Amino acid sequence: MSLAVKTNTIFIERLRKSFSAGTAAEPHYIIKDVDLVVKGGEFFILLGPSGCGKSTLLSMIAGFVGKTEGRLSVDGEEIRKPGRDRAMVFQQADASLFPWLTVRENVEFGLRMKHIPRKERRESSDRFIRLVGLEGHEDKFPDALSGGMKQRVQLARVLANDPAILLMDEPFGALDAMTRRTMQNELIRIWQETRKTVIFVTHDIQEAILLGQRVGIMSVGPASRITDIYEVPLSYPRTITDSAFNAHYSSIQRHFGE
Numbered sequence: 261m262s263l264a265v266k267t268n269t270i271f272i273e274r275l276r277k278s279f280s281a282g283t284a285a286e287p288h289y290i291i292k293d294v295d296l297v298v299k300g301g302e303f304f305i306l307l308g309p310s311g312c313g314k315s316t317l318l319s320m321i322a323g324f325v326g327k328t329e330g331r332l333s334v335d336g337e338e339i340r341k342p343g344r345d346r347a348m349v350f351q352q353a354d355a356s357l358f359p360w361l362t363v364r365e366n367v368e369f370g371l372r373m374k375h376i377p378r379k380e381r382r383e384s385s386d387r388f389i390r391l392v393g394l395e396g397h398e399d400k401f402p403d404a405l406s407g408g409m410k411q412r413v414q415l416a417r418v419l420a421n422d423p424a425i426l427l428m429d430e431p432f433g434a435l436d437a438m439t440r441r442t443m444q445n446e447l448i449r450i451w452q453e454t455r456k457t458v459i460f461v462t463h464d465i466q467e468a469i470l471l472g473q474r475v476g477i478m479s480v481g482p483a484s485r486i487t488d489i490y491e492v493p494l495s496y497p498r499t500i501t502d503s504a505f506n507a508h509y510s511s512i513q514r515h516f517g518e
């Protein structure tokens with residue numbers, strides 16, 4: 261066992277992914293030569309146009325999808341498969357919740373699989389249900405919840421498993437604008453409280469600047485890569501009407517030629 265201190269730093273070098281062989285001379289790369297280091301505890305945004313390969317890159321970090329070439333590691337350990345240090349939060353909470361389990365049972369599911377004793381499970385589900393603001397809804401089934409509440413359950417369940425790295429794939433993309441704004445603010449509060457490493461995928465510039473400490477811009481696919489990284493040195497919570505916010509918005513917008 262390694263005695264090295266875990267920093268949960270994600271290291272990506274010349275990463276390439278092809279789903280098909282393509283021509284013998286050059287495979288058809290979805291992403292090609294992605295270089296990135298995400299530091300432990302950082303809130304990092306992957307921003308790019310539809311179809312450029314954001315979800316593919318996130319799935320590779322999760323260990324769901326294998327790489328074609330390059331290096332991809334956490335704390336120097338090559339990512340080959342999913343691990344307990346990483347967890348994915350999907351856009352469609354419906355698909356990830358068990359409809360026959362209550363909110364509390366859904367949140368405790370991973371802990372039950374790990375044979376955590378009942379009392380500890382209860383303490384943990386209490387904590388994370390409170391953290392995501394679902395007190396009073398513990399005994400409801402997913403069918404009785406709104407989209408935003410389901411997304412909170414998914415987040416509470418992921419957090420209860422205590423992964424160091426949260427991989428979020430447009431988690432608020434299916435929510436209405438008001439619920440989305442509430443969830444964005446709450447995610448920042450939760451991140452500040454838990455200090456997880458977060459990689460958050462979006463194609464929404466405003467969301468990227470509201471949430472991220474750094475924003476990695478992916479180019480149009482195929483053969484997409486991270487072409488630029490913007491620092492967003494604004495304090496939280498951020499306000500979309502601030503002039504500094506707008507200045508960041510404009511410079512990223514210019515990047516996309518909008």
Ligand SMILES: Nc1ncnc2c1ncn2[C@@H]1O[C@H](COP(=O)(O)OP(=O)(O)OP(=O)(O)O)[C@@H](O)[C@H]1O
Nearest residue numbers: 279290308309310311312313314315316317463481
């Ligand atoms: N399993 C797969 N087999 C073949 N091609 C795939 C597979 N998964 C993704 N792709 C292709 O990879 C490309 C990138 O898809 P991906 O979903 O990663 O993009 P994205 O940037 O997340 O898009 P969006 O913002 O629309 O969700 C697309 O052309 C897609 O068709």
